[in-house]
Amino acid sequence: MTFRAAGAILRKDLALELRTRQSVPAMVLFSVTVFVLFHFGLDRDRLTGDLASGVLWVTVLLAAVLGVNRLFAAEREGGALDGVLLAPIDRTAIYVAKATALFLYLTALELVAIPAFAILLLGPSLWPAFPELLAIIPLANLGVATVGALVAGIAAEARARDLVTPLMLLPLLVPVLTAAANATKPLLEQDAHAVDLGKWVGFMGLFDIVFLLLSVAVFDFLLED
Amino acid sequence: MLYGKGLRALSIATAVVLTTAAVLIFFYAPLDADQGVIQKIFYVHVPLAIVSLIGFITGGVWGIKQLRSGRAEDDMRSYVAIHLSLIFATGALITGSIWAKASWGHWWTWDEPVLVSFLIVFLLYCCYQPLRFSIEDPERQARYASVFAIAAGAFVPINFMAVRLATAHIHPRVLSKTGGSMPGEMRLTFLVALVGVALIWLTMWKLELSSKNASIKLKRLRRRLEADAADRPREPEPALTP
Numbered sequence: 001m002t003f004r005a006a007g008a009i010l011r012k013d014l015a016l017e018l019r020t021r022q023s024v025p026a027m028v029l030f031s032v033t034v035f036v037l038f039h040f041g042l043d044r045d046r047l048t049g050d051l052a053s054g055v056l057w058v059t060v061l062l063a064a065v066l067g068v069n070r071l072f073a074a075e076r077e078g079g080a081l082d083g084v085l086l087a088p089i090d091r092t093a094i095y096v097a098k099a100t101a102l103f104l105y106l107t108a109l110e111l112v113a114i115p116a117f118a119i120l121l122l123g124p125s126l127w128p129a130f131p132e133l134l135a136i137i138p139l140a141n142l143g144v145a146t147v148g149a150l151v152a153g154i155a156a157e158a159r160a161r162d163l164v165t166p167l168m169l170l171p172l173l174v175p176v177l178t179a180a181a182n183a184t185k186p187l188l189e190q191d192a193h194a195v196d197l198g199k200w201v202g203f204m205g206l207f208d209i210v211f212l213l214l215s216v217a218v219f220d221f222l223l224e225d
Numbered sequence: 226m227l228y229g230k231g232l233r234a235l236s237i238a239t240a241v242v243l244t245t246a247a248v249l250i251f252f253y254a255p256l257d258a259d260q261g262v263i264q265k266i267f268y269v270h271v272p273l274a275i276v277s278l279i280g281f282i283t284g285g286v287w288g289i290k291q292l293r294s295g296r297a298e299d300d301m302r303s304y305v306a307i308h309l310s311l312i313f314a315t316g317a318l319i320t321g322s323i324w325a326k327a328s329w330g331h332w333w334t335w336d337e338p339v340l341v342s343f344l345i346v347f348l349l350y351c352c353y354q355p356l357r358f359s360i361e362d363p364e365r366q367a368r369y370a371s372v373f374a375i376a377a378g379a380f381v382p383i384n385f386m387a388v389r390l391a392t393a394h395i396h397p398r399v400l401s402k403t404g405g406s407m408p409g410e411m412r413l414t415f416l417v418a419l420v421g422v423a424l425i426w427l428t429m430w431k432l433e434l435s436s437k438n439a440s441i442k443l444k445r446l447r448r449r450l451e452a453d454a455a456d457r458p459r460e461p462e463p464a465l466t467p
Contacts, residue, residue, distance in 0.1 A: 154373055158359040164352060168373070171349035172380055175387035182391055203390060207383060214379050218372045221292050 005089035009097035023070045024108045027063040031113040034059045035120050046123035053184035056117050064144050065166045067105045071152040095219040099149035106141040129187035136183045139204040143176040150215040153222040179204045229435040239424040246421040254414040263327040266320050272422035273317035280310030285378020288371035300367035303374050305433045307353050314347045342388040
């Protein structure tokens with residue numbers, strides 16, 4: 001039941017995103033702009049190693065803020081949240097749908113932003129790092145999505161929503177940034193060497209599970225009446 | 226609910242323990258061999274940091290209680306705990322910075338997991354009040370603030386773990402299993418200072434709760450007084466008949 005409801009909300013969100021094209025294109029455009037900013041700010045043409053992975057992940061997290069800010073926008077603008085809340089479904093369904101939507105937005109963002117990063121700023125080739133990135137990226141996205149949907153829910157009622165969201169979201173995502181950036185760092189070195197991937201992948205998995213369970217437990221108290 | 230109960234005894238105990246701690250710090254604890262007198266700031270810095278972290282987590286625990294019971298008092302307890310811990314955390318960051326400058330030569334050092342994690346936690350809790358006060362409906366405010374308090378409380382240990390994984394530590398581990406490398410006198414002084422800071426946190430927490438409670442009661446009484454005054458007719462209104 002919960003999952004069917006979540007599926008319906010998710011389908012609605014994706015259909016809306018496909019037709020209006022609001023969040024994902026804005027996130028992509030924002031990331032490319034930030035890459036350009038980093039080029040001028042750091043005055044570097046090519047980045048490698050820790051600098052490259054840091055720039056990449058910081059940009060992705062900043063772009064995620066845009067997505068989180070818009071996560072409940074359609075419901076709010078259309079006054080549709082009341083309708084969803086009136087439906088005899090679990091609040092968890094809304095959370096699951098929103099987190100999944102955010103996860104998909106982030107994946108779509110990275111499909112464009114990472115190649116763009118490789119073309120614009122990255123020194124070494126991205127291909128050797130590809131298999132490891134396939135493990136790191138989904139876990140990092142899951143972390144951002146679980147925390148992001150929770151934060152969007154908490155900030156939904158606040159008047160200064162767009163101010164509170166980044167202030168709350170970014171500190172909460174520091175562990176994800178630490179893990180993702182540290183795991184990606186050796187992959188983007190000029191001469192890629194052995195990677196201590198297990199530690200960071202394990203940590204991200206733990207973070208994702210903890211925040212997923214926590215959010216499912218507390219989300220029922222948000223968005224009431 | 227009597228918030229002021231036991232406050233006098235608690236304040237006296239706090240004053241006694243804090244005075245004892247001060248005496249121990251300056252006259253009993255040995256001078257650190259290579260840091261000298263500046264090391265004494267440790268007896269303020271570490272207790273402040275520990276107490277504020279425990280206070281943040283306490284705020285989360287009261288948040289859980291509030292969500293379960295829906296009572297405004299539990300929310301007030303959670304709010305005051307976080308609010309006070311934020312002040313204590315500011316103190317811990319400032320004293321830590323002074324100590325870092327004196328012993329490592331920098332106001333801030335990044336290769337220092339405890340300090341860095343503490344800063345992240347501090348930044349996160351800094352947005353508790355902006356969030357809280359941008360929600361108008363009091364009942365909803367309590368619920369959202371509690372959810373934040375719980376999520377942030379769970380974040381504290383995870384964050385410490387992440388930062389510790391990422392850095393090689395140079396920070397003295399104070400309460401490690403081996404007891405750190407403190408001589409007995411320092412250890413005793415530290416523990417007394419820790420109890421003192423914890424007590425002052427508790428005293429201030431109770432004090433603020435009772436003062437908030439008193440002002441809520443006063444407001445309620447005043448409103449009733451005004452309502453009474455409004456109810457009492459000064460002169461009979463002319464009856465309107467259609």
